[in-house]
Amino acid sequence: QEYGRNNTKMLYVDTFSVRTEQEQLEILQHFLNWFRSKFPYYYDKCGTCGASAKEDYESTTTNNNDAAKEEEEETKQVHLSHDNNDDNNNNNNNDDDDKGTFMGYIYPNKAEQQGKASRTELYQCHKCHSYTRFPRYNSASHVITHERGRCGEYSMLLYRLLRCCGHDVRWIVDWADHVWVEILLHDDDDDCDNGEKEEKRKRRWVHLDPCEAAVDNPLLYESWGKKQTYIVAFYAPLRTNIMKRDNDNNDDDDVSAKDQSTVVPTEKEDEYCSSTLIPLIEDVTHTYTSDSTVEVNKRRTDCDEEVMQSTMVQVQSELWKTLLCLFLKQNTEVQPQQLQHTEQSVVK
Numbered sequence: 001q002e003y004g005r006n007n008t009k010m011l012y013v014d015t016f017s018v019r020t021e022q023e024q025l026e027i028l029q030h031f032l033n034w035f036r037s038k039f040p041y042y043y044d045k046c047g048t049c050g051a052s053a054k055e056d057y058e059s060t061t062t063n064n065n066d067a068a069k070e071e072e073e074e075t076k077q078v079h080l081s082h083d084n085n086d087d088n089n090n091n092n093n094n095d096d097d098d099k100g101t102f103m104g105y106i107y108p109n110k111a112e113q114q115g116k117a118s119r120t121e122l123y124q125c126h127k128c129h130s131y132t133r134f135p136r137y138n139s140a141s142h143v144i145t146h147e148r149g150r151c152g153e154y155s156m157l158l159y160r161l162l163r164c165c166g167h168d169v170r171w172i173v174d175w176a177d178h179v180w181v182e183i184l185l186h187d188d189d190d191d192c193d194n195g196e197k198e199e200k201r202k203r204r205w206v207h208l209d210p211c212e213a214a215v216d217n218p219l220l221y222e223s224w225g226k227k228q229t230y231i232v233a234f235y236a237p238l239r240t241n242i243m244k245r246d247n248d249n250n251d252d253d254d255v256s257a258k259d260q261s262t263v264v265p266t267e268k269e270d271e272y273c274s275s276t277l278i279p280l281i282e283d284v285t286h287t288y289t290s291d292s293t294v295e296v297n298k299r300r301t302d303c304d305e306e307v308m309q310s311t312m313v314q315v316q317s318e319l320w321k322t323l324l325c326l327f328l329k330q331n332t333e334v335q336p337q338q339l340q341h342t343e344q345s346v347v348k
Contacts, residue, residue: 003031003034011162021185029213035210036211047130053101103122105122108120116137119135121136150211151209154211158208171233173231174231227299231284232283280316281316
């Protein structure tokens with residue numbers, strides 16, 4: 001509601017996909033700008049008085065730097081550089097109010113566990129000394145309600161919102177210290193001729209960082225000075241994509257989006273899935289660095305490589321099992337021969 005009905009409609013995949021790629025990127029940029037203003041990055045803001053040690057520290061540092069520059073210009077005129085340096089040193093001696101605001105991790109209470117919080121951070125205000133709890137929610141509804149989070153919460157929320165709009169999205173994990181999402185851009189216009197249609201079917205994953213309101217800027221983190229080592233994409237297919245049916249064979253059926261999510265795939269759908277299947281897990285490190293493969297591999301130790309590959313295989317296996325379990329739960333009337341066919345599809 002806050003983003004607006006018309007703006008939200010622009011994000012729906014049916015409306016979104018008919019636009020040019022440039023228009024799609026502009027729509028995403030507008031959405032992420034709103035998203036970041038609505039869901040600011042949480043540092044240590046007090047839940048009682050609203051003070052933040054980090055914000056106060058940055059404000060003091062900025063003011064001190066400005067004052068130091070003005071004083072430096074004045075002292076240059078009278079050749080008192082030595083005194084000026086002493087003053088600068090004094091100005092840069094910020095107080096330690098920001099230290100100690102983070103008290104540590106505590107176990108989430110029952111209310112926080114309902115939001116799938118695995119742990120809760122505890123802060124003590126540097127001004128009013130009251131305590132603030134920061135549960136690390138994994139529930140999108142709780143993140144929306146509390147409007148507090150970091151890259152973990154906000155990437156998960158963006159992921160869920162875009163999937164609700166019908167988009168293929170995957171979660172991107174920088175094994176060092178960051179997470180974001182990617183959206184699959186493509187234009188599938190059935191009114192085009194074969195040549196145009198083939199061109200329009202070209203698709204690519206586009207980088208989206210909700211904390212930075214960044215769109216299609218994969219080298220952003222490299223500009224921070226990061227040396228990328230392992231960045232992995234995790235994808236869960238939309239059920240309406242996996243179980244997509246040929247509506248020409250179902251003219252008598254009024255199949256809603258909900259109904260499409262519960263049907264059993266046919267052999268024709270198996271062929272469709274095989275030709276368009278997106279890896280559940282993919283190493284996308286080279287998308288986010290300009291370094292060569294040789295340079296990236298030098299940063300990867302043999303031990304790290306072995307652990308990563310083992311982890312990816314195990315996670316992919318568990319993802320397939322989860323998808324199969326979800327499918328079976330939603331299809332209680334599946335016939336034995338259909339079940340066998342479905343299992344073969346999932347394994348495939």
